[in-house]
Amino acid sequence: MSAIYRVQALSLKKTKLGESDLIVTFLAEDGCQVRAVAKGARKTKSRFGSRVEPFTVVDLMLARGRSLDIVTEAQCVATHDALRGDLDRMSAASVVVDFLDKISVECQTEERLFALSTTTLDVMELAEVEDLRALVVAFLVKGMAMHGYRPQLTSCAGCAASIRNGDFTLFSMSSGGVVCADCAGADTSTVRVSADVPDVLNALLGARMADVGALGIPDRLLRDSLTLLRTFISYHVPMRMKALDMYGGGVL
Numbered sequence: 666m667s668a669i670y671r672v673q674a675l676s677l678k679k680t681k682l683g684e685s686d687l688i689v690t691f692l693a694e695d696g697c698q699v700r701a702v703a704k705g706a707r708k709t710k711s712r713f714g715s716r717v718e719p720f721t722v723v724d725l726m727l728a729r730g731r732s733l734d735i736v737t738e739a740q741c742v743a744t745h746d747a748l749r750g751d752l753d754r755m756s757a758a759s760v761v762v763d764f765l766d767k768i769s770v771e772c773q774t775e776e777r778l779f780a781l782s783t784t785t786l787d788v789m790e791l792a793e794v795e796d797l798r799a800l801v802v803a804f805l806v807k808g809m810a811m812h813g814y815r816p817q818l819t820s821c822a823g824c825a826a827s828i829r830n831g832d833f834t835l836f837s838m839s840s841g842g843v844v845c846a847d848c849a850g851a852d853t854s855t856v857r858v859s860a861d862v863p864d865v866l867n868a869l870l871g872a873r874m875a876d877v878g879a880l881g882i883p884d885r886l887l888r889d890s891l892t893l894l895r896t897f898i899s900y901h902v903p904m905r906m907k908a909l910d911m912y913g914g915g916v917l
C-alpha cells in the first residue's frame with residue numbers, strides 16, 4: 666500500500682483540531698468515509714481552508730498517517746458555492762451531508778452513493794427553491810436503499826400480498842415497508858400513512874435527481890413522506906441527524 670494516494674471526495678464536515686488544523690470528514694468516490702487532517706487549514710493564508718468546506722467536491726492527495734491520514738494537496742472539482750449563499754439550499758444540502766456523515770463508514774464501499782450525493786448537490790444548486798423538499802426526500806429514500814434499507818412499497822413486506830387501496834396504508838418500520846393488516850398485527854413499529862405516500866416514495870426511487878422537480882408532487886404529500894422517512898431513518902440508523910431533525914423548521 667502506497668504511502669500517498671489520490672482520491673476524489675465530497676467534504677461532509679470539519680472539526681477543529683489544535684490551534685490551526687482541521688479534521689475533515691469526506692465521502693470518498695468509492696463510498697467509504699475518509700477522515701483526514703488538513704494542517705494549518707484555519708490560518709488565513711491556508712492553501713486548503715476554502716477547498717475543504719462542506720459541500721465541496723475535491724481531488725485530494727492524502728498521506729497515510731498512523732491514525733488519521735494527512736491532506737497534502739486539494740484541488741476543487743465543484744465548490745457548490747450557491748448552496749452556501751441561500752438558507753433554503755443550505756438547509757437542504759446540510760441534510761445530505763449530515764446523512765452521509767452518519768451512514769458512511771471507513772472501508773465499506775458503495776460506489777453509487779458518491780454519484781448520487783454529488784448529483785443531488787449539483788441539482789440543488791440550480792433547482793427552484795420550491796423543489797428542494799422533493800430533492801431532500803428523493804435523496805433520503807435513495808440513500809437508505811443504497812444503505813441496505815430499500816423500503817418495500819408496492820406489496821406487503823411481510824407476506825407479499827398486494828395492498829388494498831384505501832385512504833391509508835400501514836407502514837412497518839421493522840419490516841421496512843407497507844404491510845397488510847394481518848402482518849401489522851401486534852407490530853408496534855407500524856404507523857398509518859396516507860395511501861399516496863408509498864406511491865410518492867416509489868416514484869422518487871425510480872426518478873433521476875434532475876427529473877424530481879418535474880414530477881410536481883404536491884407539498885402535502887412531500888411533508889408526509891418526509892415525516893415517514895424521518896421515523897424510518899431514526900429506526901434503522903442509530904445516530905441522530907440534527908440537520909434532518911431541523912429541516913423545514915417547525916412547519917412539519
Ligand SMILES: [Zn+2]
Nearest residue numbers: 821824845848
Ligand atoms: Zn402481509
